[in-house]
Amino acid sequence: MPSGATSAAAADSPTCPAFTVRSPACARLAPGVSASRTGLVDALGEHVQLNPSGALVASLLGEWIEVDGLARELAMRMDLPAQLVRVSLDEFLTDLNRRQLVGLNRSFLAEFGARLALVPIHALEMMTIRVLPVRAFASRRRYPPTVLGVIRACVEAYQPTTWIALGGVVAAYLISLLAMPTVASALFVGSAIAAIIGFTSLVLVASAIAHELAHLLVARATRSRPTGSYAGSGVAGVTFSERASVATAATAAAGPLAGIAFLLLVAAAIVLPYLGAPSRLFDDRLPLAQLLGVLALVVYQAWGFTPATGDGRRLWSAVRRRAQGPGSHA
Ligand SMILES: [Zn+2]
Numbered sequence: 001m002p003s004g005a006t007s008a009a010a011a012d013s014p015t016c017p018a019f020t021v022r023s024p025a026c027a028r029l030a031p032g033v034s035a036s037r038t039g040l041v042d043a044l045g046e047h048v049q050l051n052p053s054g055a056l057v058a059s060l061l062g063e064w065i066e067v068d069g070l071a072r073e074l075a076m077r078m079d080l081p082a083q084l085v086r087v088s089l090d091e092f093l094t095d096l097n098r099r100q101l102v103g104l105n106r107s108f109l110a111e112f113g114a115r116l117a118l119v120p121i122h123a124l125e126m127m128t129i130r131v132l133p134v135r136a137f138a139s140r141r142r143y144p145p146t147v148l149g150v151i152r153a154c155v156e157a158y159q160p161t162t163w164i165a166l167g168g169v170v171a172a173y174l175i176s177l178l179a180m181p182t183v184a185s186a187l188f189v190g191s192a193i194a195a196i197i198g199f200t201s202l203v204l205v206a207s208a209i210a211h212e213l214a215h216l217l218v219a220r221a222t223r224s225r226p227t228g229s230y231a232g233s234g235v236a237g238v239t240f241s242e243r244a245s246v247a248t249a250a251t252a253a254a255g256p257l258a259g260i261a262f263l264l265l266v267a268a269a270i271v272l273p274y275l276g277a278p279s280r281l282f283d284d285r286l287p288l289a290q291l292l293g294v295l296a297l298v299v300y301q302a303w304g305f306t307p308a309t310g311d312g313r314r315l316w317s318a319v320r321r322r323a324q325g326p327g328s329h330a
Pocket residue numbers: 211215255256304311330
């Protein structure tokens with residue numbers, strides 16, 4: 001375990017206060033990051049110089065703090081209008097969040113809504129001034145590089161997927177009730193579809209946990225110094241300092257490999273009862289549908305080896321080069 005990870009885990013216990021409509025975000029220094037008199041010290045011990053205002057903000061981020069309240073506190077201390085402080089503070093926190101120095105905890109749904117509200121403006125910009133929209137900022141919640149930190153990040157990252165799956169289950173029951181001749185047959189079909197959706201969502205989250213834990217454990221084993229874990233909407237990951245190309249390649253490849261291995265075990269558990277009579281699998285449609293769901297997730301994990309993903313880019317870049325710079329993530 002890298003130095004600082006234990007203390008970071010202990011510091012993780014306070015939780016972000018509940019959101020309100022007016023206060024959609026909380027911020028806190030990322031685990032392993034500490035404030036100094038003139039800036040921040042990152043998880044690898046590197047000093048990051050900040051101006052006096054930045055250092056003041058950093059000194060107030062030791063625990064989760066609601067961003068509106070932080071803006072009011074800063075406005076009072078600096079004798080400036082709160083609205084002005086809030087705009088600069090948002091930009092500053094966004095930058096620190098991108099640089100893995102601060103965790104931002106914002107409702108994924110609110111973030112999605114804000115992005116959706118910008119679609120007409122972006123469409124207008126594309127049609128009138130022919131400018132492609134800038135990629136929207138997606139906040140990251142940051143947790144310690146521990147097994148519990150990674151599990152928490154994965155569970156939170158896939159919360160939107162779980163809600164979509166629940167919506168699918170309700171829709172399956174409603175459509176079955178409308179389409180089937182009797183309530184009994186509708187409940188049977190609805191339950192079968194719900195079982196497929198529920199099972200696939202569960203396996204998706206479990207395979208994501210296997211994937212990220214493998215990144216974490218291999219990074220520790222190869223002394224790549226994992227510095228944290230993070231959750232965004234539908235995406236979780238482990239950040240680590242890359243050292244030698246072999247260690248980087250092993251850490252990057254471990255995620256998709258572990259995800260695929262876990263899914264193949266699940267597929268084997270589904271197929272095992274049918275080994276004596278494989279044709280029966282095609283008669284029992286529920287396990288067959290679950291098996292197809294698992295195989296689709298295998299393809300999703302295997303996609304991680306392609307340069308279209310962060311893991312794939314890191315893997316192939318490490319294969320090509322002997323030395324890598326620090327500060328990457330998986
Ligand atoms: Zn990965």
